[in-house]
Amino acid sequence: MVLDQDQVKPLAPANERALSPTMVDQYAAGSFYRRRRRSVLCVGCCLSTLVIVGVVVLVLALTVFKIKDPELTLNSITIDNLNLDPLTSNSLVSVNATLRTDVSIKNPNHASFRFGNSTTNFYYEGDTVGVAYAPSGKASAQRTLRMNVTVDVLIDQVASDSRLRRDLVNGAVNLTSYTELGGRVSVLGIVKKHIDIALNCSMTMDLSLTHQDINTNDCHARVH
Numbered sequence: 001m002v003l004d005q006d007q008v009k010p011l012a013p014a015n016e017r018a019l020s021p022t023m024v025d026q027y028a029a030g031s032f033y034r035r036r037r038r039s040v041l042c043v044g045c046c047l048s049t050l051v052i053v054g055v056v057v058l059v060l061a062l063t064v065f066k067i068k069d070p071e072l073t074l075n076s077i078t079i080d081n082l083n084l085d086p087l088t089s090n091s092l093v094s095v096n097a098t099l100r101t102d103v104s105i106k107n108p109n110h111a112s113f114r115f116g117n118s119t120t121n122f123y124y125e126g127d128t129v130g131v132a133y134a135p136s137g138k139a140s141a142q143r144t145l146r147m148n149v150t151v152d153v154l155i156d157q158v159a160s161d162s163r164l165r166r167d168l169v170n171g172a173v174n175l176t177s178y179t180e181l182g183g184r185v186s187v188l189g190i191v192k193k194h195i196d197i198a199l200n201c202s203m204t205m206d207l208s209l210t211h212q213d214i215n216t217n218d219c220h221a222r223v224h
């Protein structure tokens with residue numbers, strides 16, 4: 001019993017005394033929580049900054065830095081010069097013609113597309129009848145570059161073909177063309193891509209018309 005009393009007695013002061021360590025604990029805990037809240041905030045800030053940076057990088061990667069394929073189109077052919085002589089005889093036909101082709105390069109990228117020399121070959125029944133050389137150049141960002149390229153028809157090879165003589169007399173010649181062009185898109189020097197474009201078209205040249213549009217459905221482009 002005595003022992004109990006002795007034990008009970010110090011309990012009260014001990015409880016009183018216990019308050020201050022608890023307060024200290026609470027105080028300490030408070031500053032701990034404040035510190036912890038601060039570091040949680042800091043981690044949160046870092047994470048949201050990372051997320052924002054990630055989203056910005058993703059958006060840039062999907063827009064500005066995403067390199068799309070430029071589009072090469074053969075729009076039209078104009079006959080600047082056509083001499084057929086003699087047209088109706090059975091002897092060799094001398095063909096002297098200059099064609100002007102209107103070509104456009106559409107660049108959908110946010111950086112310019114620089115391309116090198118290109119050649120366009122025109123074929124009649126698989127034989128080359130004309131070659132056009134286009135100079136190197138640059139299609140600005142999100143612009144379409146139009147170029148006139150002249151073609152001199154190769155006279156000798158054309159004249160010896162009897163089917164061609166018949167077609168010339170009839171006034172319609174079927175030709176196919178093949179263009180190869182290589183270039184490069186570089187976005188701020190960070191993302192670079194080399195692009196080769198091959199374009200083939202088939203067309204019916206109506207010799208009574210000086211200007212004829214090319215149907216894009218008769219063209220096939222291959223980009224790699």
Ligand SMILES: *[C@@H]1O[C@H](CO)[C@@H](O)[C@H](O)[C@H]1NC(C)=O
Pocket residue numbers: 081083096097155
């Ligand atoms: C082709 O025609 C042009 C203009 O008519 C002429 O200047 C040129 O000498 C001709 N060329 C040939 C090989 O006949």
Ligand SMILES: *[C@@H]1O[C@H](CO)[C@@H](O)[C@H](O)[C@H]1NC(C)=O
Pocket residue numbers: 116117136
């Ligand atoms: C472009 O073509 C010309 C003439 O064929 C040639 O001299 C030049 O080296 C070519 N340039 C390139 C970059 O291929």
Ligand SMILES: *[C@@H]1O[C@H](CO)[C@@H](O)[C@H](O)[C@H]1NC(C)=O
Pocket residue numbers: 102146147148
């Ligand atoms: C191409 O030729 C046509 C007809 O002469 C002209 O109107 C046009 O401006 C030329 N285009 C270019 C890019 O030189």
Ligand SMILES: *[C@@H]1O[C@H](CO)[C@@H](O)[C@H](O)[C@H]1NC(C)=O
Pocket residue numbers: 167172173174204
């Ligand atoms: C040219 O091609 C068209 C369609 O491919 C064909 O209908 C036509 O007969 C051809 N013309 C000649 C002269 O070969």
Ligand SMILES: *[C@@H]1O[C@H](CO)[C@@H](O)[C@H](O)[C@H]1NC(C)=O
Pocket residue numbers: 176177200201202220222
């Ligand atoms: C163009 O190329 C495509 C695919 O490479 C081919 O199927 C087509 O026959 C070609 N057309 C001409 C006119 O060469």
